[in-house]
Amino acid sequence: MEQDTSQDERRSTFRFRAGALDVEASGPEGFTTKVFDEFKAVLLQRIESLSAEGVAGAQEETAGVGAGADAERSLGEFYRACAPSTEHARVTVFAYYRKRYQGVNTINQSVAEQMYNEVGEKLPKKVRNAFSDAARRERGWLKRVGKGTYEITGAGENMMRTTYAAAVG
16 A cells, blocks of 8 residues: 655655664654664764773674673672672672673773672772772782773683682682
8 A cells, every 4th residue: 555645745764784784764754863863872872882991892892702601600690609808809700700701801990880780799989999909010910901991811810710719610
């Protein structure tokens, strides 16, 4: 069934392609304008969140690489098994979890805050201090790889295997 359209009702098409992502909307101009505005808002929000995580974290997170069967272990389960008692140990546990179970090598304050909330742990007054404490020369569990972005080091992984051997497996 065809609809009669007046000359005042203009039709338009909005299309966005990037890699495997293909978004298209066709219809009355008001509809496609609304779809475009909503899409733009979601896209800008995602770009801002990725920027906050740093370029390295953004690239790894969007890659969606998991760690195979290990990816099924929940953060809460892993965290409770480790039961870290210091803030620098907590962020190191989070960094280890991200690398081993989520396939993401980096962590930042925003991600750590989400992980603290997920495990029901009270946020420290200054999360960034936990990162700098874990990255100090005498520990070296984390390494700064960008502005506010860290990754676990070999020393950090070794600490996880020795201190939390039962949890790490």
